[in-house]
Amino acid sequence: MAKAKQHRAMLIGAIGAGKSTLTNALLGRDVPAIKTQSLLYYDWIVDTPGEYTENPLFYKNIMATALEVTHVLFVQDATKSKTIFPPGFASGIPKLSIGVVTKIDAPNADRVRAAKQIRKAMPDGPIVYVSAYEKQGLDEIRSLVACNSRLQMREYCLNLESTNISDM
Numbered sequence: 729m730a731k732a733k734q735h736r737a738m739l740i741g742a743i744g745a746g747k748s749t750l751t752n753a754l755l756g757r758d759v760p761a762i763k764t765q766s767l768l769y770y771d772w773i774v775d776t777p778g779e780y781t782e783n784p785l786f787y788k789n790i791m792a793t794a795l796e797v798t799h800v801l802f803v804q805d806a807t808k809s810k811t812i813f814p815p816g817f818a819s820g821i822p823k824l825s826i827g828v829v830t831k832i833d834a835p836n837a838d839r840v841r842a843a844k845q846i847r848k849a850m851p852d853g854p855i856v857y858v859s860a861y862e863k864q865g866l867d868e869i870r871s872l873v874a875c876n877s878r879l880q881m882r883e884y885c886l887n888l889e890s891t892n893i894s895d896m
C-alpha cells in the first residue's frame with residue numbers, strides 16, 4: 729500500500745453513517761459491519777462508535793484519540809437530511825481533516841446536501857464521495873491519508889481527474 733506506515737485516520741460521524749462498513753472496505757476486510765461499541769484499532773484506521781460524535785459527553789474521547797492520529801475523517805451519510813456535527817467542529821481538532829460522504833450508491837442519496845453539511849463542520853479540506861458497497865472513492869481516501877500536509881492533499885486533488893473528490 730502507498731501509505732506511509734505512521735499515518736493513521738480516525739473516523740467520526742453519526743450512528744449508522746457507515747464508518748465501520750467503510751473501514752472494512754478500505755482494509756479489504758470482507759465481513760459485514762456490526763454495531764461499534766468502543767474504539768477499534770485496525771491497521772491504519774481508528775473506528776469510533778457513532779455515540780462519540782452524537783453525545784458531547786464523549787467529545788473528550790474524540791479529542792484524546794485524535795492525538796494518536798494524523799487525519800480525521802468526518803463521515804456524513806448522503807441519505808440523511810440531518811447532520812450531527814456542530815458547526816466548526818473540525819476547527820477544534822488540530823489534524824488533517826477529510827470530509828467523507830457515504831452511501832452515494834443509495835437511491836435517495838443527496839451528495840450536494842451532504843457536502844454542504846460537512847462544509848459547516850469542516851470549512852477547509854477535501855471531501856470524498858464514497859460507496860463502500862460499490863468500492864467508489866476508496867483509493868482517494870487511501871491517497872489522502874498518505875499525504876503529509878494540507879498542501880499535499882490539495883495538490884493531489886488538483887492533479888486528479890475523479891468525480892469522487894472535491895477540494896475548494
Ligand SMILES: Nc1nc2c(ncn2[C@@H]2O[C@H](COP(=O)(O)OP(=O)(O)OP(=O)(O)O)[C@@H](O)[C@H]2O)c(=O)[nH]1
Pocket residue numbers: 741742743744745746747748749750761762763764765776777778779830831832833834858859860861862
Ligand atoms: N447503500 C449503502 N449502505 C451502506 C453503505 N455503507 C454502509 N451502509 C449501511 O449503513 C448501515 C450502517 O453501517 P455501519 O458501517 O455499521 O455504520 P457505523 O457508522 O459504523 O455505525 P456505528 O457503529 O453505530 O457508529 C448498515 O446497514 C450498512 O449496510 C454503502 O456504501 N451504501
Ligand SMILES: [Mg+2]
Pocket residue numbers: 747748749761762763764775776777778
Ligand atoms: Mg461502526
